[in-house]
Structures are given as structure tokens and as C-alpha cells.
Amino acid sequence: MIDLRRAMESSSRTQPGRPGESRVPLLGDVLRRRIYSPRSYAQARNAAVVPVVHSECDVLASWFPLVWRCRERHTEFVALRGLVDEERFQPRPARSLLPLILRAYPFVFDHSGTIGPASARMLDDVVADEPTDIGATITTVHHRLSRATQTRFAFMDRFAEDAIATAEIGQALARMDAFEPWPLAFDIAGHRIEVTDLFVIRRAMFEGARLAPLLRQHGLSCARMLSLHRVSLFRAGGLLAAARAALQESCETSGPDVGGPASQHQASPAPQVQLAAEA
Amino acid sequence: MTNRTYRVPLRDISHLRLSMADDDGWIEQLNWIPVGASEYHLACRHFPFAVRIVDQRPELGLLVHSRYLVRPLLDKALKWCGVYRPIALRCFPFEVDGLHSDLLSGITVPAGSEHLSASHGISLVDQDGRPSAALIEIHRLLTLLNQSREMFADALDHYLIAELLTPLSGHASGDQLLYVIDRNRFDRMDHAALAAMARHKLLSVDLAVAWTFSLQNLQARCLPESPSHARKQSTAPLASLSQPVSILMDEIALVLDDGELISLDCMDGDLARIAPHPPGSVAANGSGQIA
Numbered sequence: 001m002i003d004l005r006r007a008m009e010s011s012s013r014t015q016p017g018r019p020g021e022s023r024v025p026l027l028g029d030v031l032r033r034r035i036y037s038p039r040s041y042a043q044a045r046n047a048a049v050v051p052v053v054h055s056e057c058d059v060l061a062s063w064f065p066l067v068w069r070c071r072e073r074h075t076e077f078v079a080l081r082g083l084v085d086e087e088r089f090q091p092r093p094a095r096s097l098l099p100l101i102l103r104a105y106p107f108v109f110d111h112s113g114t115i116g117p118a119s120a121r122m123l124d125d126v127v128a129d130e131p132t133d134i135g136a137t138i139t140t141v142h143h144r145l146s147r148a149t150q151t152r153f154a155f156m157d158r159f160a161e162d163a164i165a166t167a168e169i170g171q172a173l174a175r176m177d178a179f180e181p182w183p184l185a186f187d188i189a190g191h192r193i194e195v196t197d198l199f200v201i202r203r204a205m206f207e208g209a210r211l212a213p214l215l216r217q218h219g220l221s222c223a224r225m226l227s228l229h230r231v232s233l234f235r236a237g238g239l240l241a242a243a244r245a246a247l248q249e250s251c252e253t254s255g256p257d258v259g260g261p262a263s264q265h266q267a268s269p270a271p272q273v274q275l276a277a278e279a
Numbered sequence: 280m281t282n283r284t285y286r287v288p289l290r291d292i293s294h295l296r297l298s299m300a301d302d303d304g305w306i307e308q309l310n311w312i313p314v315g316a317s318e319y320h321l322a323c324r325h326f327p328f329a330v331r332i333v334d335q336r337p338e339l340g341l342l343v344h345s346r347y348l349v350r351p352l353l354d355k356a357l358k359w360c361g362v363y364r365p366i367a368l369r370c371f372p373f374e375v376d377g378l379h380s381d382l383l384s385g386i387t388v389p390a391g392s393e394h395l396s397a398s399h400g401i402s403l404v405d406q407d408g409r410p411s412a413a414l415i416e417i418h419r420l421l422t423l424l425n426q427s428r429e430m431f432a433d434a435l436d437h438y439l440i441a442e443l444l445t446p447l448s449g450h451a452s453g454d455q456l457l458y459v460i461d462r463n464r465f466d467r468m469d470h471a472a473l474a475a476m477a478r479h480k481l482l483s484v485d486l487a488v489a490w491t492f493s494l495q496n497l498q499a500r501c502l503p504e505s506p507s508h509a510r511k512q513s514t515a516p517l518a519s520l521s522q523p524v525s526i527l528m529d530e531i532a533l534v535l536d537d538g539e540l541i542s543l544d545c546m547d548g549d550l551a552r553i554a555p556h557p558p559g560s561v562a563a564n565g566s567g568q569i570a
Binding site (some may be wrong): 045058062151206207208209212213214215217218219220223224226227228230231233234 | 288319321323324332465468469470471473475477478479480481484485487488490491492
């Protein structure tokens, strides 16, 4: 038996938070910081629920379920990269496939309003725990943005450009009462893994012509979102397989001490790992 | 399933047994297999879709021959190494004609099939001559495929009307002509056209998106447009974002940091001083030079 809390111990040491939790303005000494590739940061590597835009569906639907996260009347289109905020819970071939907003990391948007082209760029005040390169500065001696910064800002521009239409489509679906909860709860190796607040489009919505007005308003971007959302749901099986493999790997590397005797864990309630919503 | 061979009903050969080889090399004898309405969302991740024309009617299916596929279905020992096994492969070599309510008369096999044996294999009928449980399940699945053909008919007509179908490249000589969706044309469809396609049923739009998505599994040389063009574009991170459907799974752009290496000692100033605009607009000119 595996104690999931102990299995995740290494993750908790290296993952102080999710992307955007420590954002600071791009001012003063912050501009003297060195930035590294997005995968150098635990926040980017491990984030399981990541906001995405409609133009990413073609690439991401091959690996991740693309669904909506709804809480407190806020609807957000997201990719589910894993069942737990830890890289090992993502399908191995897809770990280097970062959604657009993570390709811009450690730059993040100011989340004070709906993300759009006018949204301010900020820096996540975090440490690159596993730098894959020697990094680059944010600005150059010539008072220019470095190429690394430009590239990341371009990814943010692209995200911001499509974020409004993506949000409008999600809001329209919510108004149509098109969503139903997508409960993801699994008992793996005696432990409960649960992802909450995710929603999918009800199957009945795809019958008949109820979604045609959305296509008239939003065109192909909406068509891609709707269809590839359905296509992507089959990727949940891959996430479950990855979770099983991660827990199995933890069990093998940690040895019999991890979690203690099986009887103890069978007698005690399984710890529940919940994915909070912030990403 | 590529050629119209003479087929016989199982009732005529029910004394024979199904004797499939140990390997799956027989899949290489197939080009195209029909796809079911219940499986196309899953199948589009692993197989390119294609249409064949039979008796002037388009039929939707999957390309399964290795010459079309980015990832082969068989390993060197001809063992299955694919992820999803479509209904038609699970039911091979059987087909159902849909004309007979009697199961043994409705299911057919190619005359002289090498997958039937008089001496060994799985019996098709039980001791009383009734269809085996496995055969009943095969009949159910094949009936689903037949019903799917009817369900897809209107959608495929939409594609013909909108001239969305284009011949597949990379054919072996003598093969039946196959067609794939022209994703460039589909990408150019305006909102009104898409809404018109979805006015009665969403299926034709939904299927078209799944079809364009399925083309990531098709060898680039089989695509109607220049494959080198698509590959060149997908190597540049930003260009790849503007060509999402052209990205093959083995061409996922890695995130590399190509920024200048500047000593911190050389750094001076802050963004507010060098960039009088709000942080959200600093990259607007695209050059990195602050205006």
C-alpha cells in the first residue's frame, strides 16, 4: 500500500504553489532577474489543470482532456494534464507538451480581470528548481526585451488574443445549461484521487441543432472546441494509467517502508488528494 | 475490405471454424475499413479517416495500411502494437449484408477465405447449430457499422456539396480511389456555412473536425498539400501555433530558451523607465525594441 501523501513528498518539497500564485509586477529589480525555460520550474511542470484557448485544441486533444472548470459562476476552459499536481502523473510522452500559457512561464497574466490583449504581464516570483539551461535575462543592456522575454510575450499575446472568444463560448454554453459535472474520482492502490469542479457538455446537446447558433456566432473556433472537447475525453484513460504508473513507481522506489504495513492503511481512511482550482 | 470479392453467407459454411493466424499480418492486406458512429471520436486519435465511393455512395472509414500511417499498427514480428483496435478489425473477416434477419444468413465471409479451417480454430456455431456467443456479438458490432454508414450519409453529402473532399495521395497503383477532407477548404468555411451544416444535426461539423484531427496520423506525403511546407512551418514555435492541425505528434515543438546571455552586472534600469507603456503592451511592436 502507498501513502499518497508520502508518495508526493518530493513534489511538495519542490512545488511551493501553482503557476501565478506569487506574481509580481515587472518593475525595478524584477527586470534584472534571470528566467529559464518553462520546464525548469516545478510550477509549470506539475500544474495539472491549466487554462487553455480554442486555438490549442488540435494539439492538446491528443493527450489531455479539454473541459471546463466552473466555480462561483466563473467558467474557464482548461486542459487536464494529470490527476494530481505532479509531473509524474502526466502521460510521459506529453510531459514536454506545454499549453500556451505555460510556454510563457514564468511570465503570467494579472488575474484581476478577464484575460485579454490588455491584461498586464507579470512575473511569477519563483525559483527554477531544475534549470535546463543557463537562462536569459528579462531585459538586455540595450534596454530591450531579451529574445527569451519576447518569445514568451508572443505566447501570451496569442493566448490573450484567443482568450476572449474562448471565454465567450464557455459562457454561452453555461447560459444554455449545456454543462454537466465530470466527476473524476478514483481509488488507486487504496487511495482516493479526485479532481473537482470539472464540467463537460451534456451528450444531448450534440443531438439536434441546439449548438448551431454558437457556430453561427463563433465559427470554426467554436466547432473545434466542441468537437475536440468530445475527442479529448478519451484521454482520461491515459491519465488514469499514468497515475497508476506513478503510484507504482513510488511504491517500488520507496520500498516497504512507504505507507507502512498494508493492514494499517486498509484500516484507516484513504487520504484524499484534491486538485484545487487555481492554475 | 478494399475489393468487392465474392462473399458467401455463414450458413453455407457453418461447419468451418474461424482460424486466424498467430500474427496480425492480414491487416497489411487491407487499405480501408469502415468506422462506426460510436467509435469515431476515439478512432480519430489513431487513424486517418478516408472516404471511398461505392456504387456512387461515399462511405467513411479508416486507413489501416502502414503506407498511410505515421505510426504502424504492427511490429516487425507482425504483432499488433496499436492502441485502439477498431470494430471492423475486431470483426474481420466477417461482414453483414443487412438484408437478412437470420444471423447466419446475414453474416458473410469472402469465398475461400484463408481464415477459415475445417479442422482447427473457433467454432462459429454451437452443438445445436445456433450461432455462438462470439458470433452474436460480431453480428451486433457489424450491424452498428451498417447503421453508421446510414448515419454518416447526410454528412458526407454535405462534404461533397461543399467540395470538401480531395483525393488521397500516395496510392498504390490499382487501389480504389480514396478521399480525405481538404482541411484548407474546411478552415476557410465561414460562420454561416458552418451554421447551415449544423442546422439540423451537428454531426457533419463534428465529424469534419474529427476528420481534420485524424489527419495527424496520415503520412505527410499522402496529404494533398506539400508536406515539406507543413513540416517547415511546424518547426518554428510561433508558426506551429498558427498551423495547429499540421503538427504531427513527433514534431511537438520543444520549449527552448534562446535568449541572449547577458551578465547581470550589465543590467540597468527597470521596465517602467525603458518601457513607458503598461506591461501588457510592451511586446506590441514585435521587435522587442521599446517604442
